[in-house]
Amino acid sequence: MTHSAPPPGPDSASTSQADVDAEMAAITAAYDASATVASDPETQPRLNYPPYRSSLLRHPTKDLHHADPEGIELRAPVFGHRDVGRLESDLTIQDGGEPIGERMVVTGRVLDGDGRPVRHQLVEVWQANSAGRYIHKRDQHPAPIDPHFTGVGRTLTDDEGRYTFTTIKPGPYPWKNHLNAWRPAHIHFSLFGTDFTQRLVTQMYFPGDPLFALDPIYQSIVDPAARARLVATYDHSVTQHEWATGYSWDIVLTGSHRTPFEDVEEEIA
Amino acid sequence: MSDLAPTPGQTVGPFFGYALPFTGGEDLVPISHPRAIRLHGTVYDGAGEPVPDAIIELWQADEDGRVPQVEGSRARDGWTFTGFGRTPVDDTGHYSFTTLVPGAGSVGAAPFFAVTVFARGLLHRLLTRAYLPLDDEAAAADALLGSLPEERRDTLVVRPDEHGFVFDIRLQGEGETVFLEHGTS
Numbered sequence: 001m002t003h004s005a006p007p008p009g010p011d012s013a014s015t016s017q018a019d020v021d022a023e024m025a026a027i028t029a030a031y032d033a034s035a036t037v038a039s040d041p042e043t044q045p046r047l048n049y050p051p052y053r054s055s056l057l058r059h060p061t062k063d064l065h066h067a068d069p070e071g072i073e074l075r076a077p078v079f080g081h082r083d084v085g086r087l088e089s090d091l092t093i094q095d096g097g098e099p100i101g102e103r104m105v106v107t108g109r110v111l112d113g114d115g116r117p118v119r120h121q122l123v124e125v126w127q128a129n130s131a132g133r134y135i136h137k138r139d140q141h142p143a144p145i146d147p148h149f150t151g152v153g154r155t156l157t158d159d160e161g162r163y164t165f166t167t168i169k170p171g172p173y174p175w176k177n178h179l180n181a182w183r184p185a186h187i188h189f190s191l192f193g194t195d196f197t198q199r200l201v202t203q204m205y206f207p208g209d210p211l212f213a214l215d216p217i218y219q220s221i222v223d224p225a226a227r228a229r230l231v232a233t234y235d236h237s238v239t240q241h242e243w244a245t246g247y248s249w250d251i252v253l254t255g256s257h258r259t260p261f262e263d264v265e266e267e268i269a
Numbered sequence: 270m271s272d273l274a275p276t277p278g279q280t281v282g283p284f285f286g287y288a289l290p291f292t293g294g295e296d297l298v299p300i301s302h303p304r305a306i307r308l309h310g311t312v313y314d315g316a317g318e319p320v321p322d323a324i325i326e327l328w329q330a331d332e333d334g335r336v337p338q339v340e341g342s343r344a345r346d347g348w349t350f351t352g353f354g355r356t357p358v359d360d361t362g363h364y365s366f367t368t369l370v371p372g373a374g375s376v377g378a379a380p381f382f383a384v385t386v387f388a389r390g391l392l393h394r395l396l397t398r399a400y401l402p403l404d405d406e407a408a409a410a411d412a413l414l415g416s417l418p419e420e421r422r423d424t425l426v427v428r429p430d431e432h433g434f435v436f437d438i439r440l441q442g443e444g445e446t447v448f449l450e451h452g453t454s
């Protein structure tokens with residue numbers, strides 16, 4: 001029996017990669033020519049990024065409105081070992097057998113904008129398996145499901161704000177943004193800070209991925225230095241002898257509005 | 270002010286359904302709680318169509334206006350109010366939390382629920398507030414509501430219904446919800 005690529009389905013978009021590339025290049029050129037590119041570079045993705053088709057009807061058209069954080073917004077939910085099992089940070093031991101793929105360790109620190117560690121806070125991850133397939137009913141990619149890999153992990157940061165996961169390197173996968181669209185391999189991360197306003201969901205990528213230039217989700221962060229912050233570093237000091245490769249990736253949340261005084265107060269209390 | 274550049278956000282994508290939701294995420298209190306209320310609504314896109322692949326988080330004070338700082342949101346014991354909830358919308362874009370009415374606390378500020386929206390197609394999470402119903406005078410006195418024209422202000426105020434409150438979220442277009450930034454990029 002031979003396998004071949006399925007013909008494009010009715011919901012496959014028909015725009016070519018070249019057309020999407022041209023759209024992305026035009027946005028990049030406009031950004032590079034803008035007056036603020038050097039003095040005030042963008043740090044977040046554009047909410048309105050037409051090359052990512054699903055953003056068209058789902059981005060606010062009005063500017064975000066400034067609000068000084070108040071009350072509840074100055075604190076974050078608290079999680080502990082009641083909420084997160086100690087083994088949930090190892091995605092390779094969850095389902096009664098060993099998953100297929102490149103075993104890897106990913107570790108880093110969660111910091112606030114002032115460089116203070118975010119301690120004892122929840123970090124959640126989810127990812128495709130080594131073949132690029134998620135265990136999700138909506139994932140129709142005809143790549144094999146790995147019965148020993150759910151692709152879901154959780155942990156709490158330690159006293160230094162450090163998280164560590166053991167997992168399998170995810171594969172790239174196709175999606176329906178345009179014809180022959182592929183996502184670079186990535187791990188989804190969900191993070192909390194000390195303030196609810198620091199809430200972050202993002203994606204970690206791998207160095208040197210040839211799909212970066214082609215991916216509208218990655219390119220929606222139009223500033224090259226900003227999007228490079230999503231790329232982990234291969235780190236041989238994290239690699240484990242005859243066991244797993246290692247990657248390092250630190251995460252910086254936006255600034256906390258809590259003053260050092262408030263933190264001291266809390267530690268005394 | 271911040272020294273380090275922040276790590277950018279990215280969309281939650283379509284495949285969070287087996288990772289982020291957790292059992293009881295939508296029930297900050299059991300439905301049998303004597304003062305349980307419902308906070309619910311629908312997420313709409315710019316065409317007025319419901320968004321079926323969003324996930325909503327709720328973070329709020331307790332009835333006395335105190336900010337909960339206790340663990341147990343992911344493993345609720347049924348007795349402890351942790352103040353945090355998370356629920357995906359259903360196929361009709363609808364979400365529903367069972368919770369308590371947040372109190373004003375000693376400061377007397379207008380109480381609100383802090384709400385975060387994630388969705389496929391939404392490249393960075395959106396933060397907003399769902400205020401309890403309040404009169405014009407109180408709204409004008411609130412730092413945020415007072416800074417908004419009346420028609421936009423209304424997008425941040427819940428509407429009472431039979432069991433609690435309705436808070437619809439419009440990502441784009443007519444009646445677009447006011448989304449917030451807090452000055453730290």
Ligand SMILES: [Fe+2]
Pocket residue numbers: 128186188282284
């Ligand atoms: Fe993904």
